Amino acid sequence: MHAMQYRITLPADYDMEIIRRRVASRGHLLDDWQGLGLKAYLIRERGVHGSAVNEYAPFYLWNTVAGMNAFLWAGPFQGIADDFGRPSVRQWTVLAREGAADPRVRVAVLLRQQVPDGVQLTDLAADATRETERLAGEDGAVLAAAAVDTSRWELIHFSLWENEPPKAGGDAYEVLHMSVPGRLPLDARS
Incomplete structure (x- = not known):
């Protein structure tokens, strides 16, 4: 399983309703995308949840590399590049996942941490798994x-x-839409 995100920082005076309308009209296009576990259409709005910026930053969990590659190289991502310029696309290997995707979620949180030099990688993976389980067990957590x-x-x-x-x-994000093909739990073994 792979995680992927691109972030598009928008001007401070950008009308975020433009992004909301974009997602409302196009978000459904990935609802049945082959190989996609989930796509969370995320925004941060200046002054909301402590954000200093306006940002459109979709986050993906891919069950297959083929699905991710088809998205990036066979069409849909070109719309982002055409409308906003080609953003840097970050990719991560998923270590752990708990919970099932639910299209009714309203908020996403993404916490980034540097892995310190000298850390035992087996300990890192075990700690990340425990933290994932802890987060998923919190009241109100979905995944x-x-x-x-x-x-x-x-x-x-x-x-x-x-x-x-x-x-x-x-970073806390508002979730505008969730594409969850098949509405099935994600496969963490992929």
């Missing part, structure tokens, strides 16, 4: 995942919440 980018040695914790998450750090 939690941990993933690592080994080119930067960055660990991320991603979580989805019914409403407001507990104050735990990280």
